[in-house]
Each structure stands twice: as C-alpha cells, then as structure tokens.
Amino acid sequence: MSGLFASLAFTTPLLLAALVALPILWWLLRAVPPAPIKRRFPGIVLLLGLKDDESQTATTPWWLLALRIIALAAAIIGFSGPVLNPRTGATGTGPLLIVMDASWASARDWPARMARVDEILRDAARAGRVAAVLPLTDPLPEDIPFQSANAWIERLPGLAPRAWAPDYGGLEALDTQGAEVVWISDGLERDRPAIADRVVEGDRPILGLTPAIYEDGEITLRALRLGDTGARTAALNVIGPAPNGALTQLATAEIAFDAGASEAEVALTLPPDLRNRVQRFEIASQRSAGAVTLADDSLSRRQVALLTTAADEAQDLLSPLYYLRRALETTTDLIEGDLETVLPAAPDVLVFADVAQLSPSEAEQVTEWVEEGGLLLRFAGPQVAASDLARTEEDPLMPVRLRSGGRTVGGALSWGEPKQLRPFGEDSPFFGLAVSDEVAVTSQVMAQPDPSLAERSIAALADGTPLVTRKAMGQGQVVLFHVTANAEWSSLPLSGLFVQMLERLAVSTRPVAPSEEDLAGTTWVPRIVLDGFGTAREAGTLAGVAGEDLVDPMPGPNVPPGVYEGPAQSLAINVLGRDAELAPATWPATTPVEGLTQQEETDLMPYLLAAAMILLTLDILASLWLGGRLRRGVAVGLLLPLVLLQPQPAQAQEGPNVPTEVALAYVVTGDARVDEVSEAGLRGLSDVLTRRTSVEPEPPRPVDLEADELAFYPLLYWPVAQSQPLPSSEAYAKLNRYLRGGGMIVFDTRDADIGGFGTTSPAATRLRDMAAPLDIPPLEPLPADHVMTRSFYLLQDFPGRYNSRDIWVEASPNVEQVEGMPFRNLNDGVTPVVIGANDWAAAWAVDASGRPMLPVGRGFAGEQQREIAYRFGVNLVMHVLSGNYKSDQVHVPALLDRLGN
Numbered sequence: 001m002s003g004l005f006a007s008l009a010f011t012t013p014l015l016l017a018a019l020v021a022l023p024i025l026w027w028l029l030r031a032v033p034p035a036p037i038k039r040r041f042p043g044i045v046l047l048l049g050l051k052d053d054e055s056q057t058a059t060t061p062w063w064l065l066a067l068r069i070i071a072l073a074a075a076i077i078g079f080s081g082p083v084l085n086p087r088t089g090a091t092g093t094g095p096l097l098i099v100m101d102a103s104w105a106s107a108r109d110w111p112a113r114m115a116r117v118d119e120i121l122r123d124a125a126r127a128g129r130v131a132a133v134l135p136l137t138d139p140l141p142e143d144i145p146f147q148s149a150n151a152w153i154e155r156l157p158g159l160a161p162r163a164w165a166p167d168y169g170g171l172e173a174l175d176t177q178g179a180e181v182v183w184i185s186d187g188l189e190r191d192r193p194a195i196a197d198r199v200v201e202g203d204r205p206i207l208g209l210t211p212a213i214y215e216d217g218e219i220t221l222r223a224l225r226l227g228d229t230g231a232r233t234a235a236l237n238v239i240g241p242a243p244n245g246a247l248t249q250l251a252t253a254e255i256a257f258d259a260g261a262s263e264a265e266v267a268l269t270l271p272p273d274l275r276n277r278v279q280r281f282e283i284a285s286q287r288s289a290g291a292v293t294l295a296d297d298s299l300s301r302r303q304v305a306l307l308t309t310a311a312d313e314a315q316d317l318l319s320p321l322y323y324l325r326r327a328l329e330t331t332t333d334l335i336e337g338d339l340e341t342v343l344p345a346a347p348d349v350l351v352f353a354d355v356a357q358l359s360p361s362e363a364e365q366v367t368e369w370v371e372e373g374g375l376l377l378r379f380a381g382p383q384v385a386a387s388d389l390a391r392t393e394e395d396p397l398m399p400v401r402l403r404s405g406g407r408t409v410g411g412a413l414s415w416g417e418p419k420q421l422r423p424f425g426e427d428s429p430f431f432g433l434a435v436s437d438e439v440a441v442t443s444q445v446m447a448q449p450d451p452s453l454a455e456r457s458i459a460a461l462a463d464g465t466p467l468v469t470r471k472a473m474g475q476g477q478v479v480l481f482h483v484t485a486n487a488e489w490s491s492l493p494l495s496g497l498f499v500q501m502l503e504r505l506a507v508s509t510r511p512v513a514p515s516e517e518d519l520a521g522t523t524w525v526p527r528i529v530l531d532g533f534g535t536a537r538e539a540g541t542l543a544g545v546a547g548e549d550l551v552d553p554m555p556g557p558n559v560p561p562g563v564y565e566g567p568a569q570s571l572a573i574n575v576l577g578r579d580a581e582l583a584p585a586t587w588p589a590t591t592p593v594e595g596l597t598q599q600e601e602t603d604l605m606p607y608l609l610a611a612a613m614i615l616l617t618l619d620i621l622a623s624l625w626l627g628g629r630l631r632r633g634v635a636v637g638l639l640l641p642l643v644l645l646q647p648q649p650a651q652a653q654e655g656p657n658v659p660t661e662v663a664l665a666y667v668v669t670g671d672a673r674v675d676e677v678s679e680a681g682l683r684g685l686s687d688v689l690t691r692r693t694s695v696e697p698e699p700p701r702p703v704d705l706e707a708d709e710l711a712f713y714p715l716l717y718w719p720v721a722q723s724q725p726l727p728s729s730e731a732y733a734k735l736n737r738y739l740r741g742g743g744m745i746v747f748d749t750r751d752a753d754i755g756g757f758g759t760t761s762p763a764a765t766r767l768r769d770m771a772a773p774l775d776i777p778p779l780e781p782l783p784a785d786h787v788m789t790r791s792f793y794l795l796q797d798f799p800g801r802y803n804s805r806d807i808w809v810e811a812s813p814n815v816e817q818v819e820g821m822p823f824r825n826l827n828d829g830v831t832p833v834v835i836g837a838n839d840w841a842a843a844w845a846v847d848a849s850g851r852p853m854l855p856v857g858r859g860f861a862g863e864q865q866r867e868i869a870y871r872f873g874v875n876l877v878m879h880v881l882s883g884n885y886k887s888d889q890v891h892v893p894a895l896l897d898r899l900g901n
Contacts, residue, residue, distance in 0.1 A: 015080035022069055064622055071615035078608030095131065095146050095179040096124045099171070099196075100159075101186035102135035104289040104575050107161040107532045109202045112596045113184055114156055116200055120182060121156075125149035135159055136166030137532075139557065144174055157855055161532030163289035163575055164555040168193055187227065189583035199593045201585065203227065207234065207283050208290040208576050214275075214299055218432075219268040221281055221293065223255045226582040231259040235284035236266055240277035246765070250274050255283065262582065272331035272503055275299055279528075280536060289575045292534040294563050296572035304332040304349040305342035320353035320381060320485045323493035327502050343369055349505070350374060353485040354381025356389050358397070367396055371474025377505060378478070379485040380445040399456050399471040399478050401448035418442045419461040421497075428458040429504045430468075436495055441467065443489035444482040459501075468501075479505060519547030522566055529562035530575070536562075658712050662881070663698040665713040666841070667705060669721035675702065678719055680853050681841025685873040687850065693792065695877060705731040710738040714880045719841060720749045720767045732773040739775055739832040744880045747771065750839040752802035763837070776833050780811040788831075791879040793871040800838030800869050801856050808835040830883050834876070843869035 098117055100106070106113060117133065124131045131149040133156070134140060166186075172193045183196035187206060205228035213220045223234070238251040251274065257264045270278070278299055283291040306321050321336075328334055332349070335342055339362050342350065350366065355378070358366065370376050376397060390398040418440035424430040447453055447466050458479075459468035470479045483490040492498050524547060526539035545559055547566065553573050555561045564571045587593055664686060666678035682700035689695045703716065705727045710716065716738070727735070739745065749763035782788065782798070786809065789795050798807050810831040843866050845853040856866045 013080060015076060018076045019073060022073060025072070026065060026069060061626070064619065064626070067615055067619050067622065071612045071619060074608045074612040074615065078605045078612060082604040082608065084602040084604055093127070094129070095144075096120070096129050096149070097144060097176055097179045097181045098131065098133045098184060099181060100133065100135045100184040101166045101188075101190075102137045102159070102161050102184075102532075103165050103186045103188075104161060104163050104532050104534075105186035105188050105206050106184075106202075107288045107534070108206060108286065109204045109596060110161055110287075110533075112202065113200075114159070116596050117184060118153060118156055120200075121149045121153050125153070133159070134171075135162075136168065136171065137162035137164060137557075140167075140170040140174070144176070144179070154855055158858075162557075163530045163532050163534075163561045164557070165190070167556070171195070185585050187585055189585050192585075194588060196587070196591055199587055199591055200596060201593055202596045206290070206582060207286050207288070208580065208582055209236075209281060209283055209293045210576050210578055210580055211293050211572065211574050212281060212295060212299060213578070219270065219275070219278075219299065221266050221268075222578075223257070223264050223266065223283065224576070224580065224582045225257060225262060225264075226584060228257075229260050232257050234286075237282050237284050238268065238270070238274075238278055239282060240274070240279045247279070250277060252284075276331065282534060287533045289530045289532055289534040289561060292530060292536075293574045293576070294528070294530070294536070294561070294572040296563055296570045298572075302332045302348040303345065304328050304334055304351060305345065305347035306334060306336045306351050307339065307342065307353070307355060308336050320379065321351075322486065323498070324351060324353065324485050324502075327493070327499045331503055339365060348375065350376050351485075352376065352378045354379060354383050356383045356387035363397060367473075370397070370476040370478060373475040375476055375505065376473075376478045377502075378480045380480070380482050380489070381484045385445050396473070397478055399469040399480050400453060400466070401450065403446040403448055419463060419465070421467065421492075422460045422462050422464070424459060430459055430501055433497060433500050433504070436497055439490070439492050439495050439497060441483055441490040441492070443484075447482070516551045519550055519566075522547035524550060524564040524566040524571065526560070526562045527565050527570070529560045658709070659698045659701065661698050662695060663701050663713060664715055664717065664877070665701045665703045665710075666717040666719070668702045669719060669724040671721045671723050674719050674721045677845050677854070678717060678841045680845035680847065682717060682844070684844040684846035684850075684852075685870065685877070687846065688844075688870045689874060689877060692874060693878065695881065697877075705735065710734060710743060711741065714743065715877060716743060716745045717841060718745055718747050720747060720763050720770070722762060722766055724766075724770075726770060729773075736773075736775045742830060743832065744830055745833055746840075746876065747833065747835045748800070748840055749835075749837040750842070751837050752804055752839075767835070774833075778811040779808045779833065779835065782807040782809050783812065786812075787883075788875055788879045791875045791882065793875055795868070795871060795875060797868055798836065798838065798872045799843070799865050800836070800840035800872075801842040801854065802838045803857075803865060804836070804838050806836070809833070830880050838869075840869060840873065844873055 098120060100113070100117070121131055121133075125148070129149060130146040131152050132144045132146045133152050134144070168191065172195075176195055181195050181197050183192075183199045185199055185201040187201055206224075206226040208224040210222040210224070221236070223236075234255045234257075236253045236255050237249050238253075239247060240250045242248040251268065251270060253266050253268055255264050255266050276299070278295045280292055280294045282293075306324060308321065325334065335345055335347060343365055350369070366376065378398070384402075389395060390400070390402045391404060392401075394401050420437060421435045421439055421441075423435050424433060441461060444461075444465070444467065447457075447469060452471075453466065453469075456469045456471050457466040458470050460466050466482065468479065468481050470477055483492060485493060487493050523544045525544045526542045528536050529539045529542065530536055539562060542560075545564060549559055550564065550571060550573070553559050555573055555575055559573060561573050561575050564573060664682040666675070666682055668675055669678075679700055679702065686697040686700060689697055701713070703710065703713065735745070747767055749761075749767055751761055751763040784796065788809070797803065810833065842854045843856050847853045852866065856862045856869070857864075
C-alpha cells in the first residue's frame with residue numbers, strides 16, 4: 001500500500017484541502033426540519049388502514065449520502081491533478097544547461113537520447129526556465145547561449161553525434177554558476193570536469209572495432225564491448241565494390257564474445273582479388289562510427305615493376321617473366337620496362353628475374369629506392385650462376401653471398417634426386433602455407449655459409465639448404481629466390497604455392513602507417529569521412545590536412561575519421577586505435593545517475609472525473625426512484641444518451657474515398673514517421689496553394705499502390721523509404737498507366753543528394769530498384785530555362801529541408817534557341833517524373849495549427865529556404881496542372897505583331 005502512494009503525485013495539491021468540508025456536508029445533508037405538532041382530527045379514523053402508493057422519506061438514506069460524498073471526493077481529487085508514477089522534473093529553479101558528449105558512442109541510442117533531452121526541456125518550459133544545449137563534440141561558444149526551452153526544442157532535430165570524442169577543454173571556462181547542469185553521458189570513461197548536478201546515461205551495450213591487421217595471409221580485427229558480460233555473438237560484414245562498382249557485402253564472419261570477456265578477435269582469410277576491394281569492416285546492426293573500421297593501402301593492391309631484358313622476348317613458357325605475370329596480374333598492378341621507366345612510377349615491388357649486373361648509377365638508384373621502403377625481389381638463373389655477383393663479398397642488393405657455379409642434379413654439387421621443400425618456420429612470412437609434395441627443385445644457386453645465414457633464410461629445402469633468403473635494408477628489404485622464375489630449375493612456378501609466396505611478400509612491402517619523416521611536409525586530402533552513425537560519405541570540399549597532424553592522429557573536427565589520400569598512398573584514420581580499450585564512466589557518489597527511459601506517468605484526472613460524473617448520474621436516478629417519479633419513459637430518456645455515446649463499430653465505406661476537386665496524394669510507405677511527414681507536407685503545400693493561387697486543393701490523400709486508383713490525382717509524392725516493399729506487378733502496371741496518362745510522380749530520396757544522382761547510396765539504390773519496372777523516359781538535370789522554373793514563380797533553386805541543386809526531369813529534345821526568344825520551347829507536355837533528394841515534404845510540413853512542423857536551416861536563412869521550397873511546390877503543381885502554357889507565352893509578341901499588321 002505504501003508503494004502505491006509513493007508513486008502518486010498531485011499537480012494542484014492545495015485543492016485537497018476541500019476534503020475537510022466533507023464531514024460538514026454530511027451533517028448538512030443529514031439535517032431534518034423540527035418535528036411537527038400533532039393534532040388529533042376526528043376524521044382521521046376514515047384514513048386508518050389506507051396505503052399511499054407514493055411515499056417520501058423523512059431523511060436521506062445513508063447509502064445515497066455515501067454515493068454523493070464519494071462523487072464529490074472524486075471530483076475534488078480529480079481537479080487536484082493526481083498523477084501515477086510522476087516523472088522526476090528538474091531539481092533546480094534557475095537556468096538549465098544540458099551538456100552532451102554527443103560522440104560516436106552516443107549514436108547507438110541517439111533517438112532515445114534526443115527524446116530524453118526533449119523531455120527535460122519540456123519540464124523546463126513548463127517551469128518557465130531558460131535553457132541551453134551544448135554538444136561537446138562541436139566547438140564551444142564563448143558564452144552559454146541561454147534561450148527559452150521551447151526554442152531549443154525546435155533546434156533538437158538539427159543535432160547529431162560526431163565520429164570523435166568530446167572536447168572538455170573549453171567547458172570549465174564557461175560560467176555555469178547558478179545553472180543546473182544535466183550531463184547526457186555516452187557511457188565511456190573520460191576526464192570530465194566535475195560540474196554535473198545530475199547525469200543521464202544509457203544502458204545499451206557499446207561495441208567497437210579496431211583497425212584491421214594483415215599478417216601471414218590473415219586479416220585480424222579486434223572487437224570491443226562494454227555494458228554486456230554474457231556470451232554473445234555478432235556478425236562482421238566486409239564491405240567493398242562489386243565488379244560493377246556497386247558497394248556490396250564481400251564476406252561475413254562471426255565475432256564470438258566469451259562470458260565475461262570485454263574483447264574478441266576474428267580472423268578472415270580472403271582471396272587477394274576480394275581483399276584488394278575491401279573498403280571497410282563493420283559490425284552488423286550497429287549504428288556507430290566506433291563499430292566501423294576503414295581499410296587503406298595496407299590491404300589493397302600493390303604496384304609491382306618487372307625489369308624487362310632481351311631474354312624476356314623468348315617464347316612464353318621459357319620467358320623468366322611469364323610465370324611472374326600470371327602469378328601477379330590478378331592481385332597487383334604490373335608495370336614493365338627498364339629502370340628509367342619503372343623507378344619514377346614509385347612501385348612497391350621491383351622484380352629482377354636473372355639479372356646479374358647493374359651499372360653503378362643504376363645500383364645507386366635501386367639502393368636508394370630500397371632504403372626508402374621498397375622491396376627488391378630477385379630470382380636466380382643461368383646469368384646469376386655464371387657471374388661473379390656476391391662471390392667475394394656481400395653485394396648491397398643481394399641478401400647473402402653466393403658460391404661459384406650452382407647445384408644441380410648430376411652436377412659437381414649434385415643431389416641424388418630432386419629436393420622438396422621443408423615446412424615453413426614460424427618466423428617466416430610464408431608460415432602457414434601448405435607445402436605441396438609436387439614442388440621439386442632440380443637446380444639452385446648456393447649461399448655461402450655465414451653466421452647471419454640462418455636468420456636470413458625464410459624458406460629452405462628438405463635438407464636445410466636455403467631456398468629463399470631476405471635481409472633488411474633501410475626501410476625496405478631485398479629477397480632472393482635461389483631458383484629461376486620459370487620452370488627451368490624447379491616446378492615451384494607451376495604450383496599455386498608460388499602465387500601465395502609472392503602474394504605474402506608483396507603485401508609485406510609497405511609499412512602499416514607512414515613514418516613521421518614520411519609525413520613531414522606533405523598534405524593529405526580526405527576522400528571519405530565517417531559520420532557519428534558510421535556512414536561513409538564523400539568528403540566533398542573538406543580542406544586538406546598537414547602530414548604532421550596525421551602522426552599518431554586523434555580524430556576530431558579538424559581530422560575527422562576517414563580515408564586520406566597522400567603522396568601515392570592512402571591512409572585510414574579510424575575512430576578507435578589498435579590499442580583502444582573501453583572503460584565505463586565513473587561519477588562522484590553524490591551525483592545522481594538516471595537512465596534514458598523513465599516509467600511513463602499516468603494522469604488520473606480523466607478517470608476520477610468520469611467516475612464522479614457516473615456517481616452523480618446514479619445519484620439523480622436514485623433520487624427520482626426514492627421520490628416515486630422514476631417512470632419508464634424518464635429512464636429511457638436518461639439511458640438513451642449513454643447508449644448513443646457508446647463507440648460504434650466502424651462501418652465499411654460504401655464507395656472509394658475519391659476527391660471531387662484537385663487533391664494532392666502521397667504513396668504510403670509503411671513507415672509511420674515518413675507517412676506522417678508526407679501528409680503534413682502536402683497539407684502545408686495545399687494551404688499555400690489556396691492562399692496564393694486559384695487552386696484550392698482538397699486535403700491530401702494517402703495512396704496504397706496495391707488498392708487505390710491513381711487517375712484521380714494529378715501529382716503523386718513518393719518518398720523513398722528503406723522499409724517499403726517493392727510494389728507488385730499489378731501495381732507497376734497501374735503506375736505505368738498513370739504515367740502514360742499524364743500523371744506526375746515526384747520521387748524524393750530525402751538524403752540531400754549525397755554523392756550525386758545515380759550513386760550507390762542506400763536511398764539511391766532503393767530508388768533504382770523501385771523505379772526499374774517503370775516506363776520512365778530519359779532524364780536530365782532540370783535546365784535553367786525549363787517551364788517549371790517559371791510556371792508561377794521565377795526560380796533557379798529548388799530546396800526542401802536540404803538545398804541540393806540537382807533535380808532530374810524528362811530530357812528535352814535538342815531544340816535550338818530562336819533569336820528573340822528568351823526560352824527554348826522545352827517539354828511540350830508535363831514531365832512524368834521529377835527526382836530529387838531535398839526532402840520537400842519536411843520543408844512544407846505544418847502541424848494542426850498551421851505552424852512549421854520541422855526546422856529548416858538556421859534563423860532567417862532557414863525561413864527564406866522554406867519560402868523558396870513552398871514556391872517550388874507551387875511551381876510543381878502549376879506545371880502539372882497547366883503544362884507548357886508559360887513556354888507558349890514567349891510567342892505572344894510575335895503574334896501581336898502579326899495581328900497589328
């Protein structure tokens with residue numbers, strides 16, 4: 001019982017004082033007049049024994065008094081504003097300051113956070129307090145921008161999380177004295193200043209992904225989690241372009257977290273052609289930039305240079321480079337030529353196939369190139385075996401010294417039979433590759449015994465003879481295969497192992513990240529950036545970043561996470577680093593911490609007032625019954641309104657809900673929010689048309705493509721929603737009849753034309769899928785002299801909630817400009833399709849009172865943009881209703897001139 005009253009509150013508790021008057025009321029109702037004086041009347045004897053059909057009590061019955069007292073008590077308590085499970089309001093009375101971490105970790109439950117902030121601001125608005133909202137991932141103002149709470153409520157839709165950590169540097173400099181500070185935390189441990197009066201924090205688990213590491217043929221990623229300790233799995237998606245250029249899921253894997261574990265590793269083995277196309281890895285169903293890691297040149301295709309010689313003009317199967325081309329062409333970009341041709345191209349790998357001697361200048365160039373990070377990959381052969389290369393002393397461009405001559409079957413240094421390969425050791429880059437019994441070596445050049453030979457040998461024959469040796473040289477390395485690149489000395493080039501060995505070496509040539517010296521004095525241009533939700537977008541016109549800022553970078557407003565293009569290389573800056581850890585936020589013991597969701601309060605006033613009305617109705621009926629004046633007709637008259645007020649079952653419409661006048665319509669997508677905005681947007685546009693033009697549309701109508709007839713509507717607004725299923729074949733047939741009959745469909749992807757029309761953004765991809773079966777003519781960007789630019793207003797921009805210039809309409813024939821005509825005679829009819837991405841319905845949308853429902857831009861500029869959006873809507877409707885009459889007006893001067901003659 002105590003728990004029930006603990007969850008009850010009153011908005012007007014002073015009215016409860018009226019309950020004190022209930023005992024007095026009881027006494028007044030029980031009061032009776034003085035007893036009458038009795039007089040004996042002789043004729044009374046005649047009345048003895050008679051019964052009166054109508055009787056009247058001397059006092060009010062107790063049960064009727066109780067009924068009236070309960071009714072009055074219910075009315076009093078109801079008007080006092082009782083609330084069950086009241087929401088905890090603000091604890092302060094002065095200004096309210098809401099600070100938000102607004103980082104990538106906040107994106108996982110961003111709608112819930114914005115709903116909570118909206119709730120706090122509405123509490124402040126009811127209390128008449130001023131408020132301010134500061135996202136700490138944006139630059140902080142010099143002074144706290146306190147405004148009315150209602151003004152901040154309207155600005156909330158414009159807030160979004162960022163893909164970097166918040167900056168607390170300027171927070172302590174702000175004057176928060178006297179303000180109640182509510183901190184909307186992202187749940188991660190950070191060095192926050194202790195200024196919060198209360199904290200709001202979500203309980204949804206946080207998942208993160210560290211950058212990919214490629215080693216020994218495997219791509220390894222480390223996943224992190226916070227707020228969840230049970231055993232669980234998550235799907236990892238590998239995203240990259242398909243052969244047709246469209247982004248697709250190249251592969252998938254499973255991340256398995258053990259119970260109590262805060263991290264898990266996942267290893268992927270992808271074919272080279274797939275690995276070269278990887279753009280990013282992401283944890284499925286996670287809307288957070290921390291759950292995405294971008295890929296750069298550490299996983300992508302390498303540039304390999306093949307040094308050509310006269311021997312390469314031999315037949316294919318005898319050419320030293322033939323097998324190298326076949327092995328590398330699918331995984332690398334090959335260039336061929338002499339040193340003067342290939343070195344200026346800055347290749348990652350330089351291949352010498354049986355090249356013995358270089359001129360001093362050539363050797364100097366190659367040495368400098370290797371020391372700067374290149375890989376020199378050499379193969380032995382008859383020329384190397386017959387030369388004096390690295391015989392007496394170690395050559396800088398050879399990993400080991402060589403013995404004179406070679407080792408062959410039947411030679412001076414011979415085997416009894418061809419030798420097979422020994423399994424690769426753990427310190428070899430080839431470790432993990434399966435050694436085939438079919439690979440046999442019949443000849444090789446021998447390495448001179450040396451103390452460093454063992455550590456430089458990365459592959460050996462079954463008897464321990466080094467087959468592949470390697471040494472470091474500056475930032476690069478030199479590798480020697482002691483056999484030929486063709487099948488003359490071994491069957492290795494004929495095997496799949498050869499391809500895998502070359503692939504391992506090619507990938508290991510470039511360091512994971514450029515060094516500080518490499519970055520100094522360079523400029524890196526962002527190509528792709530991540531938003532807070534983990535969506536990859538084109539960087540557009542973002543400024544370049546100095547190379548020095550990319551040395552151990554900390555993502556922020558100046559260096560957002562993304563892929564940066566530099567000197568012949570790309571570099572990925574991710575939200576989480578390789579050594580990142582996730583720790584829960586800690587707060588002082590005196591600071592209350594609330595959740596994002598609170599128990600919903602219930603207003604009890606309607607129920608109590610309804611109960612009071614029912615009890616008073618019963619009181620009236622009981623009083624009539626006690627007085628003997630309750631008749632059947634009176635009862636029917638009292639009960640009839642109650643019967644009529646009962647909800648009636650919905651009746652099916654007798655006919656289709658078709659308009660009798662012009663009406664705008666929108667396609668029902670199934671997404672309640674999208675459909676609500678579409679209806680509100682067309683309602684706002686209809687109001688503008690009624691006020692400004694002679695067109696007075698009826699209220700907008702929702703259209704179900706499967707069931708409704710389209711011919712009644714001149715214009716059909718179709719917002720592209722990801723959740724909308726594709727129409728049936730019957731619906732597509734109906735849509736094609738509608739388009740051929742003169743109707744217009746306005747497709748709105750509502751994505752601000754990110755990436756441009758025809759790209760592979762989710763909205764554009766969905767639009768392409770939905771519009772594929774439609775009979776749509778060729779399209780072009782809206783020309784500057786199109787009829788739609790002047791059908792009512794003169795316009796050059798067509799904004800909605802977003803302001804993108806590209807609007808696509810039916811392509812016009814090549815009509816030459818006639819001298820003296822300000823416009824071409826474009827589009828003899830109405831364009832059947834208009835495609836854009838500006839979210840026009842959101843700019844047109846109004847609520848029930850006629851006020852704008854969603855914000856557009858900022859301040860006066862935003863309202864000006866909304867006005868232009870309305871004008872575009874007017875032009876759109878006037879164009880579809882009147883066609884090309886505006887274009888025909890250009891002939892009026894010529895017609896008048898002829899009439900005058």
